[in-house]
Amino acid sequence: MSTVTPLAERPSVRKTNENWVRAKRMKALYLMMLVPMILLFIFHYVPMYGIMVAFKKFSPGLGIWNSPWNHFEHFKGLFHDFLFTRALRNTLIISILKLAISFPAPIVLAVLLNEIKNGMFKRVAQSISYLPHFMSWVILASMVGEVLSPQRGVVNYVIQLFGGQPINFLSDTHFFIPVLVLTDVWKEIGWGAIIYLAAISSINTDMYEAADVDGAGRFKKMLHITIPSLIPMIVIMFILSLGNILNAGFDQILNLYNPMVYGVADIIDTYVYRRGIEQFQLDYATAVGLFKNVVGVILIIGANTIIRRRSEHGIW
Amino acid sequence: MSKKRMTLFDVLNVFLIGSFSIAVLYPFWQTVVLSFSGPSSASSLGVHLWPDHWMPDAYKFVFSYQDIAAAYLNTILRTVVGTVIIVCTTLLVSYPLSKRDLPYRNYFTIFFLIAMFFSGGMIPDYLLIKNLGLLDNRLALILPGAVNVFSIIIMRNYMMTIDKGIEESALIDGAGYFTILGKIMIPLAKPVIATVALWAAVGHWNAWFDAMIYIRDPSKTVLQMVVRSMMVDMDLSQTQFGGGGGMTNANLLLSNVRAATVMISIGPIILIYPFAQKYFIKGIMIGSLKG
Numbered sequence: 001m002s003t004v005t006p007l008a009e010r011p012s013v014r015k016t017n018e019n020w021v022r023a024k025r026m027k028a029l030y031l032m033m034l035v036p037m038i039l040l041f042i043f044h045y046v047p048m049y050g051i052m053v054a055f056k057k058f059s060p061g062l063g064i065w066n067s068p069w070n071h072f073e074h075f076k077g078l079f080h081d082f083l084f085t086r087a088l089r090n091t092l093i094i095s096i097l098k099l100a101i102s103f104p105a106p107i108v109l110a111v112l113l114n115e116i117k118n119g120m121f122k123r124v125a126q127s128i129s130y131l132p133h134f135m136s137w138v139i140l141a142s143m144v145g146e147v148l149s150p151q152r153g154v155v156n157y158v159i160q161l162f163g164g165q166p167i168n169f170l171s172d173t174h175f176f177i178p179v180l181v182l183t184d185v186w187k188e189i190g191w192g193a194i195i196y197l198a199a200i201s202s203i204n205t206d207m208y209e210a211a212d213v214d215g216a217g218r219f220k221k222m223l224h225i226t227i228p229s230l231i232p233m234i235v236i237m238f239i240l241s242l243g244n245i246l247n248a249g250f251d252q253i254l255n256l257y258n259p260m261v262y263g264v265a266d267i268i269d270t271y272v273y274r275r276g277i278e279q280f281q282l283d284y285a286t287a288v289g290l291f292k293n294v295v296g297v298i299l300i301i302g303a304n305t306i307i308r309r310r311s312e313h314g315i316w
Numbered sequence: 317m318s319k320k321r322m323t324l325f326d327v328l329n330v331f332l333i334g335s336f337s338i339a340v341l342y343p344f345w346q347t348v349v350l351s352f353s354g355p356s357s358a359s360s361l362g363v364h365l366w367p368d369h370w371m372p373d374a375y376k377f378v379f380s381y382q383d384i385a386a387a388y389l390n391t392i393l394r395t396v397v398g399t400v401i402i403v404c405t406t407l408l409v410s411y412p413l414s415k416r417d418l419p420y421r422n423y424f425t426i427f428f429l430i431a432m433f434f435s436g437g438m439i440p441d442y443l444l445i446k447n448l449g450l451l452d453n454r455l456a457l458i459l460p461g462a463v464n465v466f467s468i469i470i471m472r473n474y475m476m477t478i479d480k481g482i483e484e485s486a487l488i489d490g491a492g493y494f495t496i497l498g499k500i501m502i503p504l505a506k507p508v509i510a511t512v513a514l515w516a517a518v519g520h521w522n523a524w525f526d527a528m529i530y531i532r533d534p535s536k537t538v539l540q541m542v543v544r545s546m547m548v549d550m551d552l553s554q555t556q557f558g559g560g561g562g563m564t565n566a567n568l569l570l571s572n573v574r575a576a577t578v579m580i581s582i583g584p585i586i587l588i589y590p591f592a593q594k595y596f597i598k599g600i601m602i603g604s605l606k607g
Contacts, residue, residue, distance in 0.1 A: 019419035026419070028493040029412035033424060036405040036463045043444070043460040044431040050440025064443065109336075112329055121330065127593055128337045131344070134585055134596075136522035138540045142547055142578050143343035146350065146571065154342070157362045186340065194600050218325060251525070255544070269438075276439045277529055289437035297434050 054290045058283035067283075074287035084288060087271040090264060094248040097181050103241055105185045106192030107234060111226060113193065114200050115218070126197075129190025137187075141255035144183050145170060171260040180256065180265070184249060199233045200226060239307050243300035246292050268292045350575035351375070374576035383534045384542060384577070390454065391539045391581075395520040398458045402516040403509060406467045411497045413468070414475035432465040438529075445530055456530040457523070457538070467512045470599065474508040475501060511599030514592055521585065539581040546574045 023030070049064070054074055056067040078084050109129065116122040132140060147153050148169040156166040169175045203225065211221050250269035257265040266274075268288060276285025346364050351374050353367040378384055412418055413425055435441070441460065450456040478501070486496050502509065524540035531537050 022417070023419040026415075026493070029415065029418055032408045032493070032497070033412050036409045037424075037427065039405065039459065040428065040431055040463040043441075043462070044435060047436025047440035047444045048434070050436050050443045053440065053443065112333060115325070115329055116333060117326065118330075121333075125333045125337045127590075128340050130593075130596075131589065132340060134518050134522075134589065135582060136524060136540055138524050138544045138547075139522075139578050139582055140343075142543060142574055143347055145547070146346055146575070147343050152350075152360065152362075152364070152571070154346070154363050190340075191600075194597055198601050218323070254525075255547070272438055277442065282439050282443070286437060286439040289439060293434065293437055300433055 051286065051290055053283050054287035056283055058286075060282070070283065074284050075291065077284070078288065078291060083266070083271060084268075086263070087266050087268045087288075091246055091248045091267040091269075094177060094180060094253075094265075094267060095245045097177065098184055098248070099241060099245070101181050102184050102188060102192075103238065105189045107196055107230065109189050110193040110196035110200060110230075111222060113197060114226065115222070126190065126193075129193065131190070132187040133191040135187075137251040137255040140183070140187060141252070144179070144256065148179065170256060171258060173261055173264045176257070176261040176265050180249070180252065183256075184252060187252075195237070196230055196233060199230055203229045235310065236307055239303045243296070243303040245299060246296050347575045347578050350572060351579045353572060355569045355572065374572040375580070377573055378576045378580060383537065384539075384580075386535045387537050387539045387542045388580070390536060391521060394454065394457050394523075394538065395517050398461065398520040399513055399516040401458060401462045402464050402467065403513050405463045406471050406512050407497065407502065407505075407509070409463070410468045410471035410475055411493075411501055414472045414478075416476075428463075428465050428468060431463070442529055451530055452533050452536060453530075454536055457520075457526050460526070461519075461523075464512075464516065467515065471505065471508050471512060474505060478504050507595070507598055510595045514595050515599060518585065539577075543574065543577050543581060546570065546577060 052064055053067070055069060055071055056064070057070040058064070058067045062068075113122055113126060116125070148155050150156050150166040150168050155169070160166060167175060169179050207225050208221055211225060216224070246268060248267040248269075250267070250273075253265055253267055253270055254273065257270070269292070272285045272289045272292075275281045275288065349364045349367050352370045352372065353364075354369070354371055354373070409428065413421060413428075415421070418424075436444070445451060445456050445460070450459075482500055483496055486500060491499070522540060524538060524544060527538045527541045528544070531541070
C-alpha cells in the first residue's frame with residue numbers, strides 16, 4: 001500500500017523514455033518531414049497570423065502588427081452590411097440547391113450505368129461523364145457562355161425553334177441559379193458517380209443470385225439490393241457535403257457571374273474577393289473570410305463527429 | 317443478371333445515358349468547331365456540328381500573340397516543377413506517417429491535418445506573398461501548394477497496407493530510412509505516385525486564381541488567365557477583336573480566338589486523358605481506403 005514506485009519505473013515515464021529512445025533511432029524519419037513541414041508552416045500557418053488583420057484598422061504602411069486595434073468592430077458591422085447578408089443568403093440558397101440536386105445526381109447515374117449490359121458502351125459513357133471534372137471553370141465557363149449565348153448558342157436556337165424569345169441566361173437573375181446548379185451537375189456528376197460505382201461493384205453477387213431464385217425482377221433488385229447497399233456511402237458523402245455548405249462554388253461563380261446578377265449570385269467568397277482584392281479593404285474582407293472559415297470548420301468537425309458516431313468510418 | 321433480353325427499360329436507359337454523353341461532349345465539340353470557323357458561321361444561331369469551312373486563322377492569330385507563348389511556357393513550367401515538388405513532399409511526409417511505431421506520430425499527423433481544415437483565408441495569404449516579396453514571382457504559383465495534405469493522406473493510407481516484412485529485413489541489413497524510402501517504398505507505391513502526380517499536374521495546369529491575384533506581369537502569367545482575360549474583354553464589348561495593337565484581322569471574332577485558346581489550353585489534358593483516366597479512378601478508389 002505504501003510502496004512508492006520509483007519515478008523511472010512508472011509506466012507513463014517509462015513510456016516517454018522509450019519513445020524518446022526510439023525517436024532518436026528513427027531521427028531520419030523526422031528529418032524527412034522537415035522541409036515539407038517548413039513549407040507548410042510558412043505558407044499555411046504563418047498566414048493564420050494575418051487573421052489578426054480582421055481585428056485591426058489595417059493600413060498597409062504600418063503593417064499587420066503596428067496597425068491600430070479595431071477589436072470586433074468589423075464583425076459587429078457584418079450583420080448590418082446589406083451586401084454581406086445578401087452574400088450569406090445567396091451562399092446558403094445556392095449550396096442547398098446544389099445539395100438537393102447535385103448530390104443525388106451521381107447516385108442516379110451510378111445506378112443507371114450499372115444497369116447497362118454492354119460493357120464497351122458503359123465504359124465509354126463513363127469516361128465521357130467525368131471529362132469536364134478535369135477542366136477548370138475558366139475553360140468551362142467559356143464553353144457554357146457559348147452554348148447559352150443568345151447570338152450563337154444551341155439552347156437559344158432550340159428556344160426559338162419552339163417560338164420562344166432568346167434568353168440571356170448569364171445576365172438574368174431568374175435563370176442564373178438554375179444555370180449554376182445544372183452546370184455544376186454537368187461538371188461533377190461523373191466524378192461523383194465513381195465512388196458509388198465502386199461501392200456497387202463490391203456488393204456480394206450472391207445476393208443478386210438469391211434474389212433471382214426468389215423471382216425478383218430488375219427493379220426489385222435495384223430497389224432492394226443495389227440502393228440499400230449504397231446507403232452507408234450516401235450517408236458519409238452527404239454529411240461530408242454538409243460541411244461544405246458555405247462553399248457555394250467560388251471558381252464557378254467568379255467565372256460565370258457579372259454585375260447584373262450580383263443580387264442572386266454574389267456569395268461570401270466572391271464578396272471577400274471583391275472587397276479585399278479589388279477594393280483593397282483588407283481588414284473587412286479578412287473578417288468576412290474568418291467568419292466563413294470558422295463556421296466551415298465547425299460544420300466539418302460536427303459532420304465528422306456525426307459520421308464517426310454512426311459508423312466506424314470517418315475522414316480521420 | 318443472366319438474361320440477355322433487351323427490355324424497354326434497357327432501351328430507355330441506353331437512350332438516356334447516350335443523350336447525357338452527348339450533352340457532356342457537345343460544348344467541347346462546339347469549341348472545336350468555333351475555333352476553326354470564320355465570323356459568319358460563328359455569329360449564327362444554331363447547332364454547330366461542322367464549320368462551313370475549316371480555317372486555321374484563329375490558331376495562327378493565337379500563336380502570333382506573344383503573351384500566349386510565354387503563358388504556355390509558364391504553365392508547362394509550373395506544372396512540371398510544381399508536380400515534382402508535390403510528389404516529393406508527399407513521399408517525404410507519408411512514409412514516416414505510415415509507420416505505426418513512429419513515436420509522436422499523432423502530433424505530426426495533427427500538424428498536417430489542421431492545415432487541411434483551417435487556413436488564413438484569401439487576404440492573409442495575399443499579405444504573406446506580398447510581404448515575402450513574391451508578388452509577380454513564379455514561385456508564388458508553386459510554393460503555397462507545395463504540400464498537399466489530401467495527397468499525403470492517400471499515400472499514407474496506401475503505404476500502411478504495404479507489408480512491412482521487406483522493410484524490416486532491409487533495416488536489419490543496415491539500410492537507412494532514406495534508402496528504404498527510395499529503394500523499397502517508392503517502387504511499391506508506384507500506382508499512388510502516378511495518381512498523386514496526375515492530380516497535381518491537372519491541378520497546376522488548371523490553376524488560375526493564384527496567377528490572377530499574385531501576377532501582374534503578362535510575361536509571367538498562365539494560359540488559364542489568358543483565356544479568362546479574353547472572357548472579361550468579351551463582356552465589355554462584343555465588338556470585333558484585333559482592332560487595336562496592330563493585329564487587325566477582320567476575319568475573326570473574339571469568340572473564334574477564345575475558342576482556339578481554349579483548345580490549345582485543354583489540348584494536353586484531352587490528349588493524355590484516354591491513357592491517364594484509369595489512374596484518376598484508381599486514385600479515388602485508393603483514397604477511399606481506410607487507414
